Amino acid sequence: MKAIVRDVYGPADALELREVDKPSIGVDEVLIEVRAASLDPGVWIFMTGRPMAVRLAAGLRRPRVAVLGRAVAGVVVAVGAGVTRLRAGDEVYGTCQSGSFAQYATARQHRVAPKPANLTFEQAAAMPISAVTALQSIRDARVQPGQRVLITGAAGGVGSFAVQLVKVYGAGVTGVCSTSKIELVRSLGAEDVIDYTRHEIDRGGARYDVIIDTAGNRPLSLLRRATTPRGTIALVGGGHATGWLLGGFQRQMAAPLLSLSGSQRVRGVAARERHEDLEELTTLVEAGSVTPVIDRSYALADAPDAMRYLAQGHPAGKVVVTAAGRR
Ligand SMILES: NC(=O)c1ccc[n+]([C@@H]2O[C@H](COP(=O)([O-])OP(=O)(O)OC[C@H]3O[C@@H](n4cnc5c(N)ncnc54)[C@H](OP(=O)(O)O)[C@@H]3O)[C@@H](O)[C@H]2O)c1
Known part of the structure; x- marks a missing residue:
């Protein structure tokens, strides 16, 4: 063959x-x-x-x-x-x-x-x-109807499924993407879109009950600033980061420790x-x-x-x- x-x-x-x-x-x-x-x-x-x-x-x-x-x-x-x-x-x-x-x-x-x-x-x-990762991320983050959910990398492989699945769970979606993807992300069901080339995700303060971070390239401190005090941050992405041994995945692995400081839950997603x-x-x-x-x-x-x-x-x-x- x-x-x-x-x-x-x-x-x-x-x-x-x-x-x-x-x-x-x-x-x-x-x-x-x-x-x-x-x-x-x-x-x-x-x-x-x-x-x-x-x-x-x-x-x-x-x-x-x-x-x-x-x-x-x-x-x-x-x-x-x-x-x-x-x-x-x-x-x-x-x-x-x-x-x-x-x-x-x-x-x-x-x-x-x-x-x-x-x-x-x-x-x-x-x-x-990609769709299985999106589904398991939403479950890990315990997304509930009526919540506000921010998805980074919303036009990508995992993100394009996550936007649609969060809607199925009855929550509102803000998608983060570059300028040329705005219409795509809206068409998938996002009520609001942040063009990351123009605005940062914490532009509106601590608004999101859940952040599903598939892009994996924003500092945790920034993700925390955009999340409500009792909110959840699901760390999915990290593969694009450099790093000899673990690439960007050390952040997912450290999630249980990261949850210990502050009131927000930090989850490292490892899809199966x-x-x-x-x-x-x-x-x-x-x-x-x-x-x-x-x-x-x-x-x-x-x-x-x-x-x-x-x-x-x-x-x-x-x-x-x-x-x-x-x-
Ligand atoms: N934890 C797990 O179990 C698991 C499972 C599957 C995948 N992953 C990881 O999840 C990540 C995403 O996977 P994927 O399949 O969705 O990747 P992908 O299809 O390549 O999508 C990458 C996304 O990243 C966004 N992006 C690129 N540069 C950016 C920047 N500077 N700022 C903000 N966003 C940026 C892109 O948005 P624009 O096109 O709008 O720029 C694109 O939507 C990867 O790191 C992958 O390794 C983890």
């Missing part, structure tokens, strides 16, 4: 479209014929091996899994002996074990769910990491992909409450260009690759 492969950690230039063996499935896994896969900053981290802490999971000297990519949508073509929830022919979405920038990929059954019937494979592939969350999202998508925003779609062979585009840090929604140009 064809796949986007790298033998060492490094830049997008090190990625190659190569013929490799089809992955074999374990007892608890399904083999998926990939129709589309999506990108997120986590894939960039797995590609570069930076921050270094990722190598503890992905391979110390070189990547254990040569094929890049995690989020996937496609059709199940084989199931392991222990798989009970899925069968060949099912259209699914989820996250992979073996790398989703390929014609075939394996996934554990508990990380895969039936694809929303009203979505294309490209749209479905946009969801497994679970089929139950995908099923909840499927219900919301099929009801028309949530729709993925696709910024750009690339053919599998052009995945290196897709990675370079993502790395600029300003997608309008999600970037996807389609296997062999299929939709």
Whole structure:
């Protein structure tokens, strides 16, 4: 099969479209014929091996899994002996074990769910990491109806889902984005938008019951100033920050300590992909409450260009690759 492969950690230039063996499935896994896969900053981290802490999971000297990519949508073509929830022919979405920038990929059954019937494979592939992260952030922050919620990075992969999901939870949304994304963020349901190139998020004082910080590039002191005294700050982003060992993620890890000083709750979000969350999202998508925003779609062979585009840090929604140009 064809796949986007790298033998060492490094830049997008090190990625190659190569013929490799089809992955074999374990007892608890399904083999998926990939129709589309999506990108997120986590894939960039797995590609570069930076921050270094990722190598503890992905391979110390070189990547254990040569094929890049995690989020996937496609059709199940084989199931392991222990798989009970899925069968060949099912259209699914989820996250992979073996790398989703390929014609075939394996996934554990508990990380895969039936694809929303009203979505294309490209749209479905946009969801497994970003929408699940948005959903878990909202739960972690205990968003309640009627609250005021500020979302940084509101036009990005996680943020574009978070805006829509906070509305589902019955809260009001202020989105933070750059000038060219204002209309997009409003169209997703934000009542108010802060253009971060013109205003800071604390311009109105301590107004927000919850801040969901996906952009990850504002000091905590600033986030605190914009949050009500008993409010919650959910730290999601940090991957763009430099830092040899942990990148920007030390802030998430330190969240329990950060909560000790002051009356505000600080939560470090560490998303976990679970089929139950995908099923909840499927219900919301099929009801028309949530729709993925696709910024750009690339053919599998052009995945290196897709990675370079993502790395600029300003997608309008999600970037996807389609296997062999299929939709
Ligand atoms: N904690 C977890 O479990 C978890 C899970 C998934 C992702 N993440 C992290 O969450 C972060 C966001 O992921 P994503 O997929 O949403 O990324 P993304 O799609 O690349 O979006 C990045 C966002 O950051 C905004 N941004 C860029 N520069 C900015 C600046 N100077 N000031 C304010 N905003 C700025 C962009 O807004 P404009 O385009 O408007 O500039 C864009 O909306 C990443 O760090 C990722 O690693 C964490």
